[in-house]
Amino acid sequence: xxxxxxKSNKKPKPQVHVRFTRVLLIIAGxxxxxxxxxxxxxxxxxxxxxxxISFGASILGLVLIYYAFKSLYYKNEKx
Numbered sequence: 001x002x003x004x005x006x007k008s009n010k011k012p013k014p015q016v017h018v019r020f021t022r023v024l025l026i027i028a029g030x031x032x033x034x035x036x037x038x039x040x041x042x043x044x045x046x047x048x049x050x051x052x053i054s055f056g057a058s059i060l061g062l063v064l065i066y067y068a069f070k071s072l073y074y075k076n077e078k079x
Contacts, residue, residue: 014075025068032061 035043036057043049 016073016075018073019071022068022072025064026072029061029064029068032057032064036061 033041035041036049036054038044038051038054038058041049041054044054
C-alpha cells in the first residue's frame with residue numbers, strides 16, 4: 001500500500017506534441033536546399049540560375065530548417 005501512495009504523489013509528465021506546421025517548414029527548407037544549392041541543386045542541371053539567387057535560397061532554406069527545429073516541440077500544460 002505504501003508504494004501505491006508514493007506513485008500518486010508524483011505529478012504526471014506533460015505530453016510533448018509536435019507542431020505540424022514546423023514539420024512542413026522543415027520539408028520546405030530541405031526542398032530549397034536540394035533545388036537551389038549552388039552548383040549541386042537539381043535546378044542547376046536544367047536551368048541557369050544566378051549565384052545570388054542560389055545562395056539566397058540556400059540561406060533561406062537553412063534559416064527555415066533552424067527555426068523549425070528550434071520550435072518543433074511544445075508541451076501541453078494545464079494551468
